[in-house]
Amino acid sequence: MSGGRRAGYLKNGFQVACIDLRREKMRKFLAVSLVLACGLAQAAPAERAYRFADYPSPIYQGARHPVQLTQQWRDMRTRIREGYQSGKIGFAGSYVAVTWGCGTQCLNGALVDARSGKIYELTPLSTDHPLNACYRADGSMEPDIFHYQAGSRLFITENCHYADIAGREDVVTQFKTIYVYQWLEQQKRFELLSKTVQRSSVPAEARY
Structure with missing residues (x-):
């Protein structure tokens, strides 16, 4: 047992x-x-990675057509003419991008088609805030708010605005809005592909 x-x-x-x-x-x-x-x-990945190579555009090799100014661009005619003459084809195969300041930390511009001399809006109109520069955490300014290439129809803007942080005077909240567009050549306009917002803290001096 x-x-x-x-x-x-x-x-x-x-x-x-x-x-x-x-x-x-x-x-x-x-x-x-x-x-x-x-x-x-x-x-x-938090979002789709957009590559300039995925939106190719052959680069125009012919002679440049003179600028065709319209009433809309009369006030900026000198800047546009000089920028067009001195600039290189830098976007969507045939466009010369001409930019100018529009106030503190603000940039505006136009696209001139080298094939026809016609002028188009450089800044897409669907941005929610004026195109202001963005800053890094160390207080240095990011060098560009427009990103584009000569052989691509992809166009990216990085636009920042700011908000106070309760109880803090040394830093502010920075909202970086990234717009990704493609240029539609037949329609001669931008199409919005993506919009994302990145939030960070930067020195308070960035907003002034």
Whole structure:
């Protein structure tokens, strides 16, 4: 009897040990799965990556047509003419981008088509705030708010505005709005592809 009881005890003990082992393996599996899931979530891109090469445009090699000024551009005719004459084709295959200041930390401009001399709005009109410069956390200004290339129809603007932080006078909240457009050559206009907002803290002097 004692041998039978011992055999039964060992058998039950073995069963309990197996159950505990399976539970431990399950806990480890769930823990590893959770870590992997978190890692994949962090690794997943927050938004689509737009590449200039995905929106190609052949670069015009012919002679430049004289600027065709209209009433809309009369006030900026000198800037446009000089910028067009001295500038290079820099956008969508045939356009010379001409920019000028429009106030503190503000930039505006026009596109001149080298094939026809016609002028188009450089700044897409769907921006929610004036085109102001953006700043890094160390207080340095980012060099550009327009991003484009000669052989691409992709056009990107980075526009920043600011808000006070309660109880803080040394820093402000910066909202960087990134607009991604493509130029539609047949329609001669921009099409908005993406709009995202990045939030950060920068020195308070950035807003002045």
